[in-house]
Amino acid sequence: MTTDTATPTVPECHIRETGLLPEHVAAFKRHGVLALRGLLDAEELKSVQAAAASLIDDCWRTREKTDVIWTLEPTEPDAAPVRIEYVVDKSRPIARLAGHPLLLDAMEALVGPSLIPTWDSMVFKTTAGAPRLAWHRDGEMYRDAVGVIGSGRVIDAGIYLDPAPEDNCVWAIPGSNYWDDERITRTAERLNASEWDTAGAVPAVMNPGDALLHNILTLHGAPAVKGSQRRVVYFEYRPAELEWQVGPHVPAYVGLKQQVLRSCLDLRRESAPDEEPFAYRPADALRHWEGRPELTTYRFPHEEYWRW
Ligand SMILES: O=C(O)CCC(=O)C(=O)O
Numbered sequence: 001m002t003t004d005t006a007t008p009t010v011p012e013c014h015i016r017e018t019g020l021l022p023e024h025v026a027a028f029k030r031h032g033v034l035a036l037r038g039l040l041d042a043e044e045l046k047s048v049q050a051a052a053a054s055l056i057d058d059c060w061r062t063r064e065k066t067d068v069i070w071t072l073e074p075t076e077p078d079a080a081p082v083r084i085e086y087v088v089d090k091s092r093p094i095a096r097l098a099g100h101p102l103l104l105d106a107m108e109a110l111v112g113p114s115l116i117p118t119w120d121s122m123v124f125k126t127t128a129g130a131p132r133l134a135w136h137r138d139g140e141m142y143r144d145a146v147g148v149i150g151s152g153r154v155i156d157a158g159i160y161l162d163p164a165p166e167d168n169c170v171w172a173i174p175g176s177n178y179w180d181d182e183r184i185t186r187t188a189e190r191l192n193a194s195e196w197d198t199a200g201a202v203p204a205v206m207n208p209g210d211a212l213l214h215n216i217l218t219l220h221g222a223p224a225v226k227g228s229q230r231r232v233v234y235f236e237y238r239p240a241e242l243e244w245q246v247g248p249h250v251p252a253y254v255g256l257k258q259q260v261l262r263s264c265l266d267l268r269r270e271s272a273p274d275e276e277p278f279a280y281r282p283a284d285a286l287r288h289w290e291g292r293p294e295l296t297t298y299r300f301p302h303e304e305y306w307r308w
Pocket residue numbers: 123133138158169170220221222232
């Protein structure tokens with residue numbers, strides 16, 4: 001693992017061998033990116049791959065627009081789906097994945113004990129192709145964002161179902177999680193001025209079953225691809241206290257997403273009774289699921305819970 005200040009590669013943690021060590025935590029906080037190698041075992045990888053294939057097949061078959069992003073209007077013959085929202089609600093294997101103990105242990109260490117899941121989606125490139133994802137920070141930013149989350153308490157975990165080689169992977173600029181808005185804007189504009197420019201960035205080359213963690217403030221992008229499949233399940237996590245006091249969702253969202261997390265943990269416990277489960281232990285003041293009616297869905301559309 002590289003932990004110095006000028007990392008030429010994405011720092012990495014072999015999570016099943018070592019767990020998340022203090023040096024991994026420090027590397028993530030510094031660079032805003034960390035690869036967890038070998039997070040999924042072969043059986044779980046296979047089951048989530050099959051679930052992903054079925055969700056993508058459904059897109060092709062139905063040409064559905066709700067919760068699906070297409071490259072063109074889905075009625076157009078060259079349109080291809082590239083993203084599906086709320087995948088925890090749409091697929092049991094992905095709901096069970098959301099209860100993965102090693103992933104959640106790592107999130108607890110980085111986000112804090114009161115983590116809640118916020119976004120869940122699948123971003124993918126089918127062999128029909130996908131356009132470049134321009135250089136960006138992820139959405140729903142805070143005012144004075146670097147001051148609030150520069151060291152990495154809002155995290156996107158991308159779980160890879162296919163290989164991501166250099167010509168079809170996410171590239172990131174380590175340390176850009178601490179850049180001010182002016183530097184981010186200037187750099188993104190420069191890099192986005194040509195089709196694909198990686199100056200100052202490192203490739204996050206990943207294997208199926210690995211997970212890439214990135215601070216949502218880390219500048220990242222991905223090249224256009226054609227003829228090569230890459231499917232990634234993204235789970236985003238935020239501290240409940242940040243959502244409760246600041247947003248971007250209204251306070252009521254916290255309890256609902258805590259219920260989703262607890263329900264995913266139950267599903268996982270039923271399907272993997274021999275696995276040591278993740279113990280969800282938010283601060284006493286932040287146990288907002290208590291006394292709430294049972295969930296009938298895991299889909300809580302962001303726009304219905306928006307604070308700003
Ligand atoms: O997996 C990828 O290609 C990048 C996804 C991404 O950066 C995003 O959806 O914001």
